[in-house]
Amino acid sequence: MKYLASILITLLFYGCVGKQVTDESPEASEAENILELSDAQLASFTLSSTMIQEKKITQTLRLNGKIEVPPQNLVSVSSALGGYVKSTRLLPGMFFKKGEAIAELEDNQFIQLQQDYLVAKNQIENAEAEYLRQRDLNQSKASSDKVYLQAKADYQTLLINLQALAQKLKLIHINPDQLTVHNIKQTIPLYAPFDGFVSQVFVNTGKYVSPSEVLFELVNPSDLHLNLKVFEKDWGKIKVGQQLTAYTNSEPGRTYAGQAILIGKNISTDRTVDVRVRLNGGGSTLIPGMYMNADVVIPESTAFALPEESVVDFEGGKYVFEIIDKNKFKMRSVQCGEQGDGWISITNSEQLDKKKIAVQGAYTLLMALKNKGEE
Template identity: 25%
Template sequence: MRPDGPKTVKFDPNALERLGIKVEPVGQTTGTLDLEVPGSLEYNLDNYAEVGTLVDGRVTAINVKAGDRVKRGQVLATIVVPSIATAQAEYLAAEASAKIAKENEAREQSLLDKSLTTAREAELAKADATKTEAELAAAKAKLQALGVTRPTGGSNISGAGTLLLTAPLDGEVVRRDAVLGRFLQAKETAFVIADPRDLRASLNVYEADLPYFHIGQEAEILIDAMPGKVFKGKIILVEPQVGKASRSARAYIDVPNPDGLLRPGLFIRASLRLPETAKSGRLLVPAPAVQPIGDDDVVFIEHRPGMFEVRKVNVARRTTQVAEIRDGLSGGERIAVEGAFILRGEVTKQ
């Protein structure tokens, strides 16, 4: 701003409200500023599970439907898997061979002790027992890789070649993709288990706003689809990395949903209350209060109703909603926090 440039701008005091010009004292409004960040609701991944199978198989029974509450270990569906039947048969055969070979080894050793057989025969019996023991271990490992136990029992097996899909945690069946009689592939998800009473808001926080986000900070959740309703939550995580393309980071807010009013996928706006003085001692003001005139940033200070001084300020940091003032402004001074662009337009006309 030129030294001989306009220093004041005047308006009819009665027209200020009609023009949308709002004046408030710096640091003495409500004591806080609101910073709004968009995002969406999602399930809390700490209480979320996608249930599927490691092998292809046909669904022969379904025990739950979407909306059912389930306990950890509860059977969700039964799947017949041919490869499991084959692996179980191989295991039983390996188990029988290992048992016979072990008994034969013990017998040959007993005969050798009595000099009723040769050392060669005892060595062959021992080698055979070692080999069959290794084959049994391999068959057991194959069953474990398939996610089942030995055929004679276990919580995951119900008959030869049959796999039980169970709930890995307590929660609600929020999605069921399994269809009776359909062939389920290993890459597919059969059920999704989650807790709809425990949600999280996922926010896209631009890098300029990150200094104002702190773990444990309280926030209000506003939802356009539910006007008038305000939900409370706290920031539980701010991701350390900023996206190269988006120039933003993810922040998460725990949002309790005991009444079940909220649903994952809803668009939300998280409103954070900021103190009007930053930790550095600098004043925080709404970003629209600071306007550019030439190469300078200015605010409009009200001396009396309708009369504003054009004051140059030094901006330390600026976001789309908040400006951090390094100097040029004092706490308690009354500035135009809304409609300042109208005052700027009047100045440029002079």
């Protein structure tokens, strides 16, 4: 019995000791967040305070991206028929006007096509006359149906051939209505389809190009887009039609107004979403591939907030300092939300209700608390 009693007393003793250590741990942890300064230390820096308050916060997102050309504004120029490049004056970066001749091709098939059209045009006149004559004879039963139908088929075949040749001539920019035996051409021009600039040149004088071969790549700068990268956490804040201001790193003072026209529905490997923006007044000052920044103003929201200066970063967390009394301060953890206009919203604001919070001097208090921990 005495041995059993001894064991019980020993267990009770250690149980009490363990409980005492557990009860003291939170107090020890709490004490680490308490800072006391002397009057002399307080006099060495400026300290101001505020209380959490309801504010209207306008947030500005700063994004970056680059200028891109929509597919319909990047045109690959080729020839409908193959030929040799007789001349071209285009160089990468060169500007041109709509309707301007940008190259000239020559080939025997251009001459042959015009010849075939003129021959077919002459043949159809005789075929039409024969068709009309056989139709009249057939109506009076002076000609058989077989002869009439053959004349009709010959006429219609030549008509189809003539129309097909006319369309081919239009593809190489020759007007069939103005073509005569006196103005047959051995060269054909290629015209610029819009006002723009040259992105790439793939040919040189004397080179033979096939119909499938691209001669030039042209850019229409009238509708350049800015492709911005928006982080996943901010994706829901951007709406179609939202206004923004864009600028380059080299000329931050020169701004371009724009608006979001498309918002991506896919998150990339770097956790961003593409937002396509149409810029106003970019013109020739912006070129594809140019990097740009953009400021997007998010409509204001109401929240309980503190000045940004009052919130300090420490070991990956956000903290503020509560002023307990003149010389005593307590570091408190906070969860932050939107920020803008110099204010930052506090999502756990109920924990700071009616408490005085250090603003100016908060970072100095953090340094003093860290020095205390090192000691």
